[in-house]
Amino acid sequence: MDTLLLYPDPPPEEVQKLLDSLGYNVKLVSAPLAASRLEPEDGWAGAILCTNVSVDDTFNFARSLRKREIPVHPVLLVIDQKELVKLDLREDLFDDFCKSPIDPSEFDARIKRLLFRTGRGLSPKIVEYGPLALNLETYQAVLDTRPLDLTFMEYELLKFLACHPGKVFSRETLLSRVWGYEYYGGARTVDVHVRRLRAKMGERHEQLIETVRSVGYRFGQSRWMSS
């Protein structure tokens, strides 16, 4: 998940809460001094600077960022409504700005837009379980860092199972939930697809899908179960 630099410490409560709810990690920084100690290679997706303490301080901090003491990009400014006039546009310190109090959907949109433009889009939706990771946006599956080449139905079945780890599903349930509600096919279909999945997962991981005799199938084996 993307990590954003947030200045100052403490930041406005509304900003922090909002960033949390949008799913970003946040690294708080206070004084410019502290900031210079940050390591660039930590890979910040961007920085959000708030003027809740002092507008001048924030601008100074932004200048130090722009001097590449910390190569962080993009930079979003959160500025108090009544301080807007202080924005000196000739000084290109910020990539965008937001008025405080913040409108949540606008804030969300502006961050997404900035991150996208700098090529740091929000981390994609990923289903992870043990050695398996499914990227729901790219339709890619990775097992043990090795890409799995799955067909459509294989992917759909695995996705469904992996989204409910540990839970046992009957063939009938799988047919209706993965294949579709009005699907009428033989229950053996499920078996065959499970078989194909297991084959592609290889000996090492084929037990990621377990057979529960007389009941159905379950995803996730004991060694990967947390609880």
Next chain:
Amino acid sequence: MDTLLLYPDPPPEEVQKLLDSLGYNVKLVSAPLAASRLEPEDGWAGAILCTNVSVDDTFNFARSLRKREIPVHPVLLVIDQKELVKLDLREDLFDDFCKSPIDPSEFDARIKRLLFRTGRGLSPKIVEYGPLALNLETYQAVLDTRPLDLTFMEYELLKFLACHPGKVFSRETLLSRVWGYEYYGGARTVDVHVRRLRAKMGERHEQLIETVRSVGYRFGQSRWMSS
């Protein structure tokens, strides 16, 4: 004094008054039809698009601007507060946006900022991915340092895909987002354009657009995927 394109005709009263008081000249345009009759050499400083009539209409108009029927840049969107959710900013139709009702000082700041930045060539306009580079302003595409001669629709499709590397899009999604919101055409159209793109990219790079069977198409192949 700078002249701005203002859409639609009539625009929201608040916007027109504000632009007047800020000292801009304004050229009103209504339908896309009228817009196509505008002469590029008139030298617009930028365009301001308001959603007071219909959000979709405005988006479509923006798209036609981006199709360089009018090479106008930058483009600022004025969008109704409650329509904010419709903004998919990643589409890059707009350089910035403002909520309506408008806060005068913010509006002023955003316009000045946009004009200032474009005046210094600061606006981002290159999309790069692996061996491919798209210049969004000049509509040039380069693959492996070799210029790609693309038609308009080819360019638009490639741009959209390249702006969302790795993500899979269904034909329907591509039709609505590349061709336009109310476009109703056969899904095969997408296939044919993909085919033409691949042909122009040559054997070496045709797999830059991957087919995801039963789902759609994806830009970017594994060897260029970072994560």
Next chain:
DNA sequence: TCGTTCTGTAAACGCTCAGTTAACTATTGC
């Protein structure tokens, strides 16, 4: 106006995958 290029449609083709069947193997209960 004419010729060219671009765009979308249609149809034929070829290939992949989903689903069936059936033989085979494993597990359970007697």
Next chain:
DNA sequence: GCAATAGTTAACTGAGCGTTTACAGAACGA
């Protein structure tokens, strides 16, 4: 240990999907 039941595996076929090519109309530029 045997029979019954359940799951596995392999082979096969048809349908579905994507590719490719050809073509016609629209848009464009000379």
